Amino acid sequence: MTPPLRRAHRFIWLLLVVALPLGFLATRPTKQSPWLQEPVLPPQSTAMPVLLRTIDADSLVLNLRQSVRGTERQLEILLKQPFETPSAVVCIRQEGSRRAVGLLNAPGLYRFPLPTGTNRPLVEIVDDVHGRTVKTVQL
Amino acid sequence: MxxxxxxxxxxxxxxxxxxxxxxxxxxxxxxxxxxxxxxxxxxxxxxxxxxxxxxxxxxxxxxxxxxxxxxxxxxxxxxxxxxxxxxxxxxxxxxxxxxxxxxxxxxxxxxxxxxxxxxxxxxxxxxxxxxxxxxxxxxxxxxxxxxxxxxxxxxxxxxxxxxxxxxxxxxxxxxxxxxxxxxxxxxxxxxxxxxxxxxxxxxxxxxxxxxxxxxxxxxxELHPNAPATDGFVAVCDVNDIADNRAKTLMVNGQNIALFKYDGKLSAVSNLCRHQNGPLGEGKIIDGCITCPWHGYQYLPENGQSPPPFTEKIETYAVRCVGTTVWVNPQPYPPGTPQTPALLKVTTINDEN
The missing domain is CATH 1.20.120 (Four Helix Bundle (Hemerythrin (Met), subunit A))
Structure with a gap:
């Protein structure tokens, strides 16, 4: 290598020996936490016998059901027509926390078990791909 | 080549x-x-x-x-x-x-x-x-x-x-x-x-x-900074150079390879004509300076590739006074023959 190229070479590597580790480390603290797949439970096949509330919200009918003993609750959704979004995740928001309980796909009847203690849940249908809420229903 | x-x-x-x-x-x-x-x-x-x-x-x-x-x-x-x-x-x-x-x-x-x-x-x-x-x-x-x-x-x-x-x-x-x-x-x-x-x-x-x-x-690399005498700069002791090997010098911005071989010394550009490889890190093989990168060869006396090849590199005048080696950092055009310095005790006055 000619002396100017050698000098350029030395300068480049002195720069890289500092910049590369810094750049590498800079991606660490802001590192996204790994994708945690929330355990979305499969729809239940049978309806719980006690109907607590029902709401008709255009393309959806939502029923809040519970078992005879009142210890378990269930969200029943009748999807009349599909959403125009690539994903439709059913989330329950209660007391500041949001939890995914299931997915809606083709029109039909879906039944999802609800966390213990769910009383008046706010049901959100979320398009997870684009990160926006498609529909919100207070049960 | x-x-x-x-x-x-x-x-x-x-x-x-x-x-x-x-x-x-x-x-x-x-x-x-x-x-x-x-x-x-x-x-x-x-x-x-x-x-x-x-x-x-x-x-x-x-x-x-x-x-x-x-x-x-x-x-x-x-x-x-x-x-x-x-x-x-x-x-x-x-x-x-x-x-x-x-x-x-x-x-x-x-x-x-x-x-x-x-x-x-x-x-x-x-x-x-x-x-x-x-x-x-x-x-x-x-x-x-x-x-x-x-x-x-x-x-x-x-x-x-x-x-x-x-x-x-x-x-x-x-x-x-x-x-x-x-x-x-x-x-x-x-x-x-x-x-x-x-x-x-x-x-x-x-x-x-x-x-x-x-x-x-x-x-x-040697970076001699002694004042020039008659255009020549003292660069090293002859015993610093191994046989069929070179010392590389940086004198007045010139990148020079100083070779010792067969009881002689010759200086050429340190840059191979092929990829600017470091000729001074190569050695003399079959009487030719051989680039360590891809084997391009040059005759140490004139910086020319042996026939039929046509590559040429700059040459430099060399003197050996006592055991001190002197190099004139003014390059001669590529392929210019130079008389190699013989490894014997001489003085600058003798040469003049």
Whole structure:
């Protein structure tokens, strides 16, 4: 290598020996936490016998059901027509926390078990791909 | 040396080099794919190809980048340098396979043009920590493509060694882009610190060796600063130079290789006409200065390649007074014959 190229070479590597580790480390603290797949439970096949509330919200009918003993609750959704979004995740928001309980796909009847203690849940249908809420229903 | 261009001037060393390289690459791919298939049974063929080629190309790039400094630090690594261009082109091909499969897998199944999708599927261009990693890989591949396409001696001759070498130093930019491509890509999803640790070791090894070679190489060169006498500068003691070897000097901005052979001393430019290789790190073979990089040869007395080859390098006048060697740093035109300094006790007055 000619002396100017050698000098350029030395300068480049002195720069890289500092910049590369810094750049590498800079991606660490802001590192996204790994994708945690929330355990979305499969729809239940049978309806719980006690109907607590029902709401008709255009393309959806939502029923809040519970078992005879009142210890378990269930969200029943009748999807009349599909959403125009690539994903439709059913989330329950209660007391500041949001939890995914299931997915809606083709029109039909879906039944999802609800966390213990769910009383008046706010049901959100979320398009997870684009990160926006498609529909919100207070049960 | 070449009288004319041909796609590849094969010889035994090149065949051996390429066969070893191809064998190691095949071995890596076989082991990697077998492990992936057994450890992750539901994995698809496309994913295996993407993973195998990405890791292989990244590993090859590290090997390519450490060859240069290793050769400067220890001559025993010089055989690795001999056909490094084939290693570089092979690495580009592996990286290109990775890119093609990645684009096919992740960007061709939507209703957006694959290239547009590559640049728009991640949009956080304003964030450093979540900067889109795929465009970085795209630009790195573009650089590697230009380098692979111009790796032949045709381009070296037509672009001139200085321009060609400058162009090929863009591999360092490509390396930086690829490091960030990996750091912002797969390492963002990997929870195991092993992968991040391995890359950290790789980055520190490559950059550390380059910095070390730059400083040690600079220290090895003689930088005589004594005042000139009759245009000549005292550079070293004759016993400092091993037989059939050279000392490299940097005098008045001239990069000079001072060779000792057959009881004589000759000085020529330290830059090989081929790729500006360091002639002073080579040795005299069959009476010719032989470049350690690719074996180009020059006669020490006149800086000319032996017939039928036509390459020529600058020559310098040399004197030996007592055991002190004097060199005139004014270069003579390439190929100008110079009388070698004989290793006997003389004085400057004797010579005048």
């Amino acid at each position: 070449a009288l004319h261009y041909s796609p590849v001037l094969w010889n035994r060393q090149k065949r051996l080099y390429d066969l070893t390289m191809a064998g190691l690459m095949a071995l890596y791919l076989i082991i990697f794919c077998t492990l992936q298939t057994s450890l992750f049974p539901p994995i698809t063929t496309e994913t295996i190809v993407i993973r195998a080629t990405s890791t292989l190309a990244f590993l090859m790039l590290h090997v390519i980048l450490v060859i240069g400094p290793l050769c400067r630090l220890d001559n025993r690594f010089l055989p690795l340098l001999y056909n490094r261009r084939h290693l570089g082109v092979s690495m580009f091909i592996v990286a290109a396979v990775h890119s093609v499969f990645s684009v096919l897998q992740f960007h061709t199944r939507g209703d957006v043009d694959p290239l547009v999708s590559l640049f728009t599927s991640e949009r956080q261009y304003g964030s450093f920590g979540q900067f889109p990693f795929q465009p970085l890989g795209f630009f790195a591949l573009l650089i590697l493509f230009v380098m692979a396409a111009t790796s032949h001696d045709f381009w070296l001759k037509n672009l001139s060694p200085r321009v060609w070498k400058t162009l090929h130093m863009s591999v360092y930019l490509a390396y930086a882009l690829i490091v960030m491509h990996v750091a912002l890509g797969i390492l963002q999803q990997e929870t195991s610190p092993v992968y991040a640790g391995l890359m950290g070791v790789g980055v520190l090894t490559v950059s550390g060796l380059h910095v070390m070679a730059a400083f040690i190489g600079n220290r090895r």
